[in-house]
Amino acid sequence: MIVTRFAPSPTGYLHIGGARTALFCWLLARKHQGKFILRIEDTDQKRNTPTATQQVMDDLRWLGIDWDEGPDKDGENGPYFQSQRLDIYNKYLQKLLDEGKAYYCFDTQEELQVLREKAQAEKKTFIYPRPETFPTEQEVQAARDAGKPVVVRFCMPEESITVSDVVRGEVVFDAKEFSDIIIQKSDGFPTYHFACVVDDELMGITHIIRGQEHLMNTPGHMALQRALDFKTPTYAHISVTVSEGGGKLSKRERGKVLQKAIKAQENIDLTALANAGNITLEELQSFIDNKTAPDGPNITAMAKHLEMQLPEINVIDFFDSGYLPEAMINFVALLGWNPGDDREIMPLDELTEAFTLERLSKTNSLFDRKKLVSFNTEHFKTIDPEKRLGHFKDYLQTKDSPLAQLDDETLKRLLLINEGAQTFGQVVDKCMFLCKDEYDYDPKAVNKVLNKEGAPELLDKTKEALSNLEEWKAEPIHKLIKELSETHEVGMGKIAQPIRVSITGTMVSPSIQDSLELLGKQKTLNRISNTLEYLKTI
């Protein structure tokens, strides 16, 4: 049976790159009726954040990626937090120590730094100098008593190691390049390399799909597997997703964009900005000076304050921007993978059916948000209406939108009449007028549509006709407008546009008949009357 796993470290929200890795793992497992495990790699106590595991799970769920075993779903391979598996790692660590395959070291960071700089100066790879004889238990104890940091290093082999990678082929690593890796940190926690190797074996992972950045770690992992008599799983090191700005799509990018925007703006109220971002003025200044960076949520809050759009990086950013998870999944799947034919828009089950490791590509790909928008538009049209409604309600709720007050039937109708919308944000923009009785008139709209010879008179006649309409439904309203345009011998736009500006203040809304029906007869007539009054004042 095929068993895969997604193993994030709980340091924040799920990153789009992580989502892609998780998706490929999930796709492989589901395609072969295998198992997909979620494991939390929380061995770095300094970097862990308490809410991250929950956030990552929420993000995965939103995307539609489920797991067979994980923190909240017990199975035969628990626990799923590495911090709860210390006994297991220690057992294997002791075995390596006893067999002389690993040894203790007490070097300080400073001492190591000197060695590294020396290697750098000689233009050589830094190789940790393995001692002739390993420290004894007594020496270890003495070092501990003296307050020295004690770590355990694993002896890398003398022979070269060939990694057989599904996407890269055979990659040979020369033994000359091997440096003994640390497998236990001075705080007693295992390093990623060790915990990962042990867990993958114990959990029976058959396929490891991970980012290309791990390729260089793989010889170390394989050496560990051999020393411990573990099986070597099938590896697939997938390409990296890069950003428009070049380089890896990273969390730092949002900060950079924001920082640039702050610098570019003149007379900016820094105090207000710091307040909005919930940070101190000093912290803000330090951020502007490129010394430190605030946390993700603070950055998001400041961007909102400045009314600027930041590039989406985390899965939750895309949710906030009004994208459909189905579109996200589809788009991300096609970054470094394709089904081998011309299909692009594919639902999850079709993606699963078509997925094979062999079609993973070697080249890095750039995350093109415009193409994402196009995918979203397409999925918006084809998705099951009930699902679409569910996603829309989630979106409105977290946005705290007034539209959230509307009942399901109305919301469904809104989505229906916005068939060509690109994102939920667009739907909201176009329909907000329903919940806004007070609004300003866009000067451009007034000039172009209302402030024209004969326009107020025509609007008045339209209002008259509308008030006499018995059945307030889209169909009869449409019929009425058509008749009006014929009797007055003008285009439909000449009738519809003035109404639109009257009831929304803008030139953008759903079709006029749908807009009017949803607004209701009384509100429509009131708003037109108000507009007519307003026109007399200018």
Added chain:
RNA sequence: GGCCCCAUCGUCUAGUCAGGUCUAGGACACAGGGUUUUCAUCCCUGCAACACGGGUUCGAAUCCCGUUGGGGUCACCA
């Protein structure tokens, strides 16, 4: 800098492993046109690529070597 990976339209990619059917296909973007009561949608047309240099071969996008370019990695982070 050492090591490793990669290289087809602006972007995502098909084609490369098994060389000819490739005057290189699709999609997004862009440009032009059309439909439409606004925006969005939708339809049509167009623009546009085998990084470069050497080989091998009757024949190279495809195989080999080199150059250049891009990316990754060199932590008691994962």
